[in-house]
Amino acid sequence: MRSETGNSWQAIRTEVLRRIHARDWPPGSLIPNEADLAAEFGCARTTVSRALREIAATGLIERRRKAGTRVAVAPSRRATFDIPVLRTEIESRGARYGYALISQGLDVPPPAVRAGMAVPEGARLLHLSALHLADGAPHVHEDRWIDPDVAPGILTVDLGRESANAWLVANMPYTDGSLSLFARAADAGLAERLGCVEGAALFCMERLTWIGDRAITHVQLSYAPGHRIATQL
Amino acid sequence: MRSETGNSWQAIRTEVLRRIHARDWPPGSLIPNEADLAAEFGCARTTVSRALREIAATGLIERRRKAGTRVAVAPSRRATFDIPVLRTEIESRGARYGYALISQGLDVPPPAVRAGMAVPEGARLLHLSALHLADGAPHVHEDRWIDPDVAPGILTVDLGRESANAWLVANMPYTDGSLSLFARAADAGLAERLGCVEGAALFCMERLTWIGDRAITHVQLSYAPGHRIATQL
DNA sequence: TTAAATAATATGCATGCACATATTACTTTC
């Protein structure tokens, strides 16, 4: 029995995790309710609740009112990654950050971008191409589309000096966004800009941000070969 | 003033986020302390605390005792991804799940794996190669190394029938793990197994799990071309 | 028998309070 002292929500979390891993509470099973656990651990229900809430945030258990708490059957584990700001990422590795605008203009976006941003067919968006450099070497290629109807101020900015991202962050706070990760092969243009061979496998990130129901910008970041992102489980 | 009713920690979170995005509280600035916010919102300090804790979990604000709460300068946004169990992922798309063991044997791992798992040079590990299929088509290639000293039972399992992952999940609860994402080009073997062209850019996931200070297994999953994972911001 | 109303139940949330802990600012002592 462990109705002793020395409890905290973290200790309870640890014990619950132990029981799940040890299969005392196998996947799919219903675990005791908060009140019972509180009694067993000799603490307040609030404390048990806190511990279970934290575990639920990782996807290992599922909680529903009245239904109770059960161990996830298919533990679709949630993993949290730090998506650092490029400048910070580069500088934190002791390298000098650099930004180089390659091209800018008003273009009709390709279908994939047009669909993602939900803009009418034939509409022209501000199209930017730029490089983020670490000690002068290409680190990430940025391909960005901005809807000038949503962010009109962007057209008055000198994008050679201030990066579009910096301006947007400061002037167009978004309400929603999505992020997706994938791999793509470097085409001729990307290979030249990133200084890698054509066809090299690149780790890519695509970000889409919205103000209400209007898309502000669509960015595809292509990292130089070898990049990875990591997290603890 | 908003000392009205209708407050909840979520409403407070929303309002705090609004102020941060609207730059009422610019990056790097110190925001009012919990007690003051509680007074302003007309709620308990606990409620404010809950709201701020949730925001802090996303990396947008940083909190330190006595120092107070400040808006993160370099908002290294944290994004949470669902890393689904392969079987579930495939079946949830309405496809039939299949598993095919390609090879198994005791081999000396390559340096990268050996270093990651911290096993002595020359040690032999169980090496598996397998495919996860969706409606018979290759979806993911799995390249796995298991330390039989840490998980001896694995040697007695018929891995053609029970997947190594299933057995490990059931029998070797891990205490720590890491996950990393990257891109790689398909070599000849991978291309043949996944049914894609050699050199195709593949989205890959590498997982390493530990019991205490001993590595159990190292897995590299290579997804068929086109795979992406996504999340909301 | 089926449908609707009602009760029971487990989690979710909010509150007021107390105390813990980390950190900073200040004061005292040598």
Add this chain to the structure above:
DNA sequence: GAAAGTAATATGTGCATGCATATTATTTAA
């Protein structure tokens, strides 16, 4: 004036309580 000690402060945690809400089980009515 520097070091050591002390107070002040903001967040972190725990508890008891009460009510809210979603969901299931049961009972009652058509």
